[in-house]
Amino acid sequence: MIIIMQDKATEKDVQDVISRVEDFGYMPKLLEGSVRTVIAALGDARDKARLQALESLSHVESVMPILKPYKLCSHEVQSEKTIIDVNGVKIGGDKVVVMAGPCSVEGEEQIMKTAQAVKEAGASILRGGAFKPRTSPYSFQGMEEEGLKLLRKVSDAIGLPIVTEVMNPREADLVHEYTDIMQIGARNVQNFSLLKEVGKLKKPILLKRGLSTTIEEWLMSAEYILSEGNSNVILCERGIRTFEKATRNTLDLSAIPVTKELTHLPVIVDPSHGVGYWQYVASMSKAAVACGTDGLMIEVHWKPEEAFSDGPQSLKPHKFSKLMQELRPVAQAVARTI
Numbered sequence: 650m651i652i653i654m655q656d657k658a659t660e661k662d663v664q665d666v667i668s669r670v671e672d673f674g675y676m677p678k679l680l681e682g683s684v685r686t687v688i689a690a691l692g693d694a695r696d697k698a699r700l701q702a703l704e705s706l707s708h709v710e711s712v713m714p715i716l717k718p719y720k721l722c723s724h725e726v727q728s729e730k731t732i733i734d735v736n737g738v739k740i741g742g743d744k745v746v747v748m749a750g751p752c753s754v755e756g757e758e759q760i761m762k763t764a765q766a767v768k769e770a771g772a773s774i775l776r777g778g779a780f781k782p783r784t785s786p787y788s789f790q791g792m793e794e795e796g797l798k799l800l801r802k803v804s805d806a807i808g809l810p811i812v813t814e815v816m817n818p819r820e821a822d823l824v825h826e827y828t829d830i831m832q833i834g835a836r837n838v839q840n841f842s843l844l845k846e847v848g849k850l851k852k853p854i855l856l857k858r859g860l861s862t863t864i865e866e867w868l869m870s871a872e873y874i875l876s877e878g879n880s881n882v883i884l885c886e887r888g889i890r891t892f893e894k895a896t897r898n899t900l901d902l903s904a905i906p907v908t909k910e911l912t913h914l915p916v917i918v919d920p921s922h923g924v925g926y927w928q929y930v931a932s933m934s935k936a937a938v939a940c941g942t943d944g945l946m947i948e949v950h951w952k953p954e955e956a957f958s959d960g961p962q963s964l965k966p967h968k969f970s971k972l973m974q975e976l977r978p979v980a981q982a983v984a985r986t987i
């Protein structure tokens with residue numbers, strides 16, 4: 650439920666409502682707008698009649714249900730867009746933020762060379778996996794903590810914040826220690842223990858859409874993170890599983906305008922996993938910018954033919970650089986920068 654305070658309500662009145670909400674067993678979330686204060690009461694809807702009764706207080710204007718199943722993520726609770734600041738890089742603002750780098754960290758020279766190249770081309774965030782979710786247990790599983798150390802070293806040396814995946818609640822603190830953004834991969838989008846764990850942390854979370862999650866399920870997963878207190882969630886569309894076999898997944902670009910209408914959280918696109926072949930990455934990146942993405946996550950490898958994972962979908966640095974140039978007029982056409 651949303652409790653809208655009278656515009657002349659004092660701080661004491663607000664505190665009074667917050668403690669009543671807590672006494673009813675709900676979690677209050679204070680949302681201070683420029684015009685008036687709103688308190689979202691989160692909890693089991695079965696007991697909502699008690700919250701409704703708060704309408705009789707003189708300092709409360711009205712009490713309304715939040716219609717969407719996700720609450721804190723919804724535009725009903727927050728009308729203005731969330732802008733997430735990652736060491737000065739703002740995600741969700743006018744600039745389309747590009748995250749680029751290899752699928753996996755494979756060694757110091759590889760990550761350093763790739764990081765320098767993507768920075769030079771205009772990327773603002775370096776990506777690279779240290780814990781890798783592989784379909785086969787016999788495939789390269791990632792350099793783990795060694796990979797995290799290399800990412801941190803390269804990040805500090807060249808000044809690009811990093812995003813890397815956390816696969817397991819047991820490793821959440823470890824990954825948190827090294828990274829700037831924690832990525833929850835497509836396969837873990839409904840790993841609710843992991844979502845709760847990262848919700849307790851403070852660093853921004855990049856939450857990929859699952860292989861077969863609906864937009865509503867994806868937003869419910871984001872809600873798990875927000876409800877634990879971490880409101881810095883970036884949603885990432887990365888393709889869904891359909892009957893089509895010509896591409897690795899089917900990149901659902903309609904998810905951008907749809908999701909942005911439903912939530913105030915930034916929404917970005919990963920065209921690399923979306924299509925699975927480097928040849929289509931540029932077209933889909935341009936299309937994603939045209940339809941309003943807040944960012945792109947693109948796999949770039951200095952030698953894709955030797956990559957330990959996802960070589961076929963990785964761009965060589967010069968192709969990535971060319972793409973960055975081509976994206977500029979597209980961004981400009983939709984009143985964004987890149």
Ligand code: PEP
Nearest residue numbers: 752834835836857887922
């Ligand atoms: C990745 O970003 O390398 C990755 C494994 O992504 P996804 O979870 O979308 O498959």
Ligand code: MN
Nearest residue numbers: 752948958959
């Ligand atoms: Mn990958």
